[in-house]
Every structure is written in C-alpha cells, then in structure tokens.
Amino acid sequence: MQRFHVSATGHSLNYLPEYVARWQGFFAEEGLNVSASVPSPWDLVLDDIGAGRAEAALGGIWVPSMYLGRGPRYTPFAQVSARAPLALVGRRGAPAFSWEALPGKVILMKGSNGASVGLFIKMLLREHGVDPVRVGFVQDLDGKMLAQLFAGGMGDYLVVDSPSALTLEAAGGGVVATVLAASGGDVPWSVYYAPGESDAARLAVQRRFVRALGRGMDWVLAHEAAEFRGFLVETFPRFDPDHLVRLVELYRAHGMWTTPRIDVAGYARWQRGIADGHLTAAPLPYEVLIDGRATEVSAAL
Incomplete structure (x- = not known):
C-alpha cells in the first residue's frame, strides 16, 4: 500500500x-x-x-x-x-428569511478558521442586490464563543455549519433560517x-x-x-x-x-x-x- x-x-x-x-x-x-x-x-x-x-x-x-x-x-x-455546508440561524419569531431584508441586521460568523464563511455570505448578499456595507458583521471571534453570544442575545443571525445549526435549533437557541447547501448555489x-x-x-x-x-x-x-x-x-x-x-x-x-x-x-x-x-x-x-x-x-x- x-x-x-x-x-x-x-x-x-x-x-x-x-x-x-x-x-x-x-x-x-x-x-x-x-x-x-x-x-x-x-x-x-x-x-x-x-x-x-x-x-x-x-x-x-x-x-x-x-x-x-x-x-x-x-x-x-x-x-x-x-x-457550502453552512446555515443561517435566526431568532424565534423573526419574519421569514430574505436576503433583501438584511440591511441593518447584524450577522455573527466565525473568523477563526479561514475566510470562506465571510467571503461566501458577502458574495450572496451582493448577488441579491445588497451591499455588505449595509449589514453589520461580527466575525473576528471563535465559532463557539459566537454561538454562546448569539444564545445570549448578540446579533440577529448566526452563520454556522449545518449540523451545529440543527443542534442549536433543537436546544431552543434559534431557528434555522436557511441551509446554504440548498439555497446558496x-x-x-x-x-x-x-x-x-x-x-x-x-x-x-x-x-x-x-x-x-x-x-x-x-x-x-x-x-x-x-x-x-x-x-x-x-x-x-x-x-x-x-x-x-x-x-x-x-x-x-x-x-x-x-x-x-x-x-x-x-x-x-x-x-x-x-x-x-x-x-x-x-x-x-x-x-x-x-x-x-x-x-x-x-x-x-
């Protein structure tokens, strides 16, 4: 071998x-x-x-x-x-997810394991006619820390891997707004x-x-x-x-x-x-x- x-x-x-x-x-x-x-x-x-x-x-x-x-x-x-094996997790009770509705919102996404997540989310925003400058980002922190902060009330959306997104949803920490393997192209x-x-x-x-x-x-x-x-x-x-x-x-x-x-x-x-x-x-x-x-x-x- x-x-x-x-x-x-x-x-x-x-x-x-x-x-x-x-x-x-x-x-x-x-x-x-x-x-x-x-x-x-x-x-x-x-x-x-x-x-x-x-x-x-x-x-x-x-x-x-x-x-x-x-x-x-x-x-x-x-x-x-x-x-992309990612998902966006939103808040319970939030309106149905729409990229066009994201200006003024804050998205948490990890920056500790490379640039792919930020590059992809901002690309999708541009493809949907949204200037990323109009969206707030917290992306210089570890993913585990961001998940804890999201659960504590920081931000409007959290970008995580899809298994973690379903785990968070099952624990009552949010609602999966969109799974990007299905919607991201x-x-x-x-x-x-x-x-x-x-x-x-x-x-x-x-x-x-x-x-x-x-x-x-x-x-x-x-x-x-x-x-x-x-x-x-x-x-x-x-x-x-x-x-x-x-x-x-x-x-x-x-x-x-x-x-x-x-x-x-x-x-x-x-x-x-x-x-x-x-x-x-x-x-x-x-x-x-x-x-x-x-x-x-x-x-x-």
Whole structure:
C-alpha cells in the first residue's frame, strides 16, 4: 500500500465521500493507504504539504487563489464538496428569511478558521442586490464563543455549519433560517491541493485517489442515509443521528457531491467572490490555477 495522507482544515460532514471511500475499501483497491489529520491551527495544513508530511491539503480554494504569484504555488486538483455546508440561524419569531431584508441586521460568523464563511455570505448578499456595507458583521471571534453570544442575545443571525445549526435549533437557541447547501448555489467549497506542479509519478497517485473518491461520491448518492446511519454515528459522534441523516439527504438532493472534477461555472462564480473580498486582484482563470489532469480519468469512467 502506498501512503496518501490528507491534512484537512476540519472533520466535516461535507467530506463524507472521502470517509466512505476509506470505509468501503475504494482507496485500498487503488493501492492507497489514505489517512487524514486535522491540525490546529488550521493553516498548519500548508506546513504539512510543504514538508511532505501530507500528499494533499483539504480546504478552501481561496488559499491557493490568494497565494498564486505571491508565495508558494498550491495547485488544486480535485473537489469533494460543491456547495457550502453552512446555515443561517435566526431568532424565534423573526419574519421569514430574505436576503433583501438584511440591511441593518447584524450577522455573527466565525473568523477563526479561514475566510470562506465571510467571503461566501458577502458574495450572496451582493448577488441579491445588497451591499455588505449595509449589514453589520461580527466575525473576528471563535465559532463557539459566537454561538454562546448569539444564545445570549448578540446579533440577529448566526452563520454556522449545518449540523451545529440543527443542534442549536433543537436546544431552543434559534431557528434555522436557511441551509446554504440548498439555497446558496454551486461553488467548489472544499478542494484538495498540493504544492507546486505534479510530475508524472505524483499525478498517477492523484488519479488513483480521485478514482476512489469518485466511487465514494457515487456510493453516497446511491444509498439513502438511513442505510448507513451507523457509520454516520461512528464518524460524527458529536451530533444527533437524526440530524446527520436529514442533512445527508439534503446534501444528496442539492448537489453537495457531484464529481471530483472542479466545476468550471462554480469556480468562476467563487472566483468573483474571492476577488470581491480582496484576496486576489481579479478572478483567476480556471486553467491558471487548476490542474484538471487528475480528474480526467475519473470523468472518463
């Protein structure tokens, strides 16, 4: 077996196809011993791939985007999730959620694990004709702290991962206003990237990884969540099993998992959001940042 270690920015439900591919033996059938770790702080994923402790980092494509031409070259070669796994939690008794009604409101969203959350919410506001300047944000604090403060009365909305949103709602701490996997549209939310350019040997390994990952996606899409409830409980013991099953079904229905190939249209949309967030001077053309060779084999199967 050949080692393939993933240094990930989290342990998340939207990474499910990778976990399933390991569980079902798809990686092993490709001759890969795939493992994963979640370093703290999250940006140690860059040290891990730079030092060869990991074959890939898993996280937001905004990182390779903002580094291009400014530092080390990080090359995305596949995606695992094509939608944002976030939800907005509002106050009980609030009017039905509308982006157009958010001017003057205050949104709490964590800033301790990267820029994706803020970039995405502000992009959605602009897409709905709302200038983010007209909305108040608290986003320089840890997610757990913000959840406590929201429960204590701070802000009008809280942006959190969807499992946490359902947990908060069940505890009476708010109402899920919108689940962005359903309402937020396509973006390459979580991608695998490696340092530099891949030579033939590394590309061959990435292709094997991608083939197995694609089989993991296909397996999840072919099986209702209730069929593998036990695996979900084992993999995500912090969350209510009913919430996990509900979210997997929602993710399956709304295109969270499609193909390992990074979608061109979703990429272009997300690049505009990244550029509008001033992480890049302008949206980066697909072929400038992405190495699509590893997913060509997957797409052909």
